[in-house]
Amino acid sequence: MLSRTADDLYWMSRYLERAENLARTLDVSYSLSLMPQGGLGDGLDELAMPLLISGTMNEYLKRHGQLNADRILHFFALDAENPASLYNCLSAARSSAHAVRGRITADMWENINATWLEMRSIAEQGLGHYGVSRFCEWVKERSHLFRGATVGTIMRSDAYHFIRLGTFIERADNTLRLLDARYKLLGEDSEDHDDRSARAYYQWSALLRALSSFEAFAELYRGSPRARKVAELLLLRADVPRSLSSCLEEMQKILAGMPGDNGRPAQRLVAELDARVRYTVIDEVFEHGLHDWIIESIDQMHRLGNAIHSAYLEAA
Template sequence: MLSRTAGDLYWMSRYLERAENRARMLDISYSLSLMPQDGREGLDELAMPLLITGTLDEYLGWHGQLHGERMLQFFALDPNNPTSIFSCLRAARTNAHAVRGRITADMWENMNSTWLEMRGIAAEGLTRYGISRFCEWVKQRSQLFRGATTGTLMRHDAYRFLRLGTHIERADNTLRLLDSRYEMLGDKEASLTEGSAYAYYQWTALLRALSASEAYTELYRDAPGVRQVSELLILRDDLPRSLHSCLDEINQILVSLPGNTGRSAQRLGAELGARLRFTSVDDILSEGLHVWLSDFIVEIGNLADAIHRSYLEVA
């Protein structure tokens, strides 16, 4: 497969997964901002997606001050913000058009109709359409595309690069969401009781955002806390959005790709996978959860760079 084609497929899936992850971030922050808050915490909660994605400075440059409605518009529907959900879906559709001959008709129709609906929602406005309804719509459209991909596309290199992009993006998002919730609790985590309403709603919202609520209740009896949630989202290999599960998928895909150009990416992926297999939640917490997560976010970025150099650079 040509590097340009592989790159379009890889980035199409990354942008679509990114749009879904942006919707998950927005949904959790919007829901928590509606809870009774002291001072400006509700507005700070709405600013969290901007902090996670590194776009707060860009937003302030455009708008000058934090404002709930403008932040929602900027993060969700602003066509001039390259990291907005609108821009992610536009980029995914552009990449899909470039590889129209390598994906199935069902995949293309799903992607094209998603983009057309996105334009209609943008014209209607987020407040009128409904924020929670919009977030659910984005998640559903992403899931429909993955279903069409799984159900109709041959298991050749195109399928592998699509899945590779999805899991690289997903791993990064899980780490960032977990880190943001832990940082939002800050020093309060040490003093909160297991039954604290503040901690409970923070952790429960995170689990819901990552579609992990049912898994948590099946595996744990206690109220969500930093130890249990970290173990679930980092080390469990049977949770689809956990870091361990994503790395397992990435490594299986890298090994299956033909040729010898990907040795550096395969080696780095295997090293990160081994690091997860031979660590425990106690090791992570003793190092410091924020420190550990920040380091692994960098490592996932390094793995993405290695994949790009190995497979996606156009000679």
């Protein structure tokens, strides 16, 4: 496969996964912003969280000067001038899909093209007319439909592998960033039944719901969600689809099946990362410091992305 084609397939899936992840981030922040804050911040603090997680806070402040709920929502969701907006993620995904139209199935193309056309219609109406929660659910639904069309219709060739590779590396990075943002906000919350503990319950529950992991948590753990339990679930449980461990396991399988010797650095790196997570227990993570552990993992995911790019996506 030409590196240019592989690059478009890889980034098509990364941008679609990124759009879904951004919608999850926006949905949880918007929902929490509507709750009574109890003197522990305000709704604007919650709405600003997606800007901090996506690294677009400075760009927002440069253009708008101060935090404003409606402007934050538009900037993050539908702003065509914000490269990191949901609007531009879906635009980039559609452009990449168009470039590899001959390598994806008709079902995949029709799904992503219809998604982009509807996104443009939503942008014309405005988020206030459409509704924030409804919009976020729509983005997640369109991502699910594309993933279903991909798994159900495309041959298990290199094209499929690059699509899946892009999905899992983007998903792993998002899970790490979302967990880190909530942990920095709450810390290792106490078990006392006070306002902070109640706030922690809703914050951790919202994070689990944002990552479609609330039911898994309820099945595996007793009691209310707390930092250690949530971190263990989202980092170390390979049976939870959006966990770091699950994503690394899937990427290792994909890269191990890639032909040729060019990918050995990426294969070695993902195997090292998978082993680091597989043979770690949550007490070791907290002894190291959860924030530091997550930041190191984000850096390692960046290194893995660079290794994949060098091995497969650069023109020879």
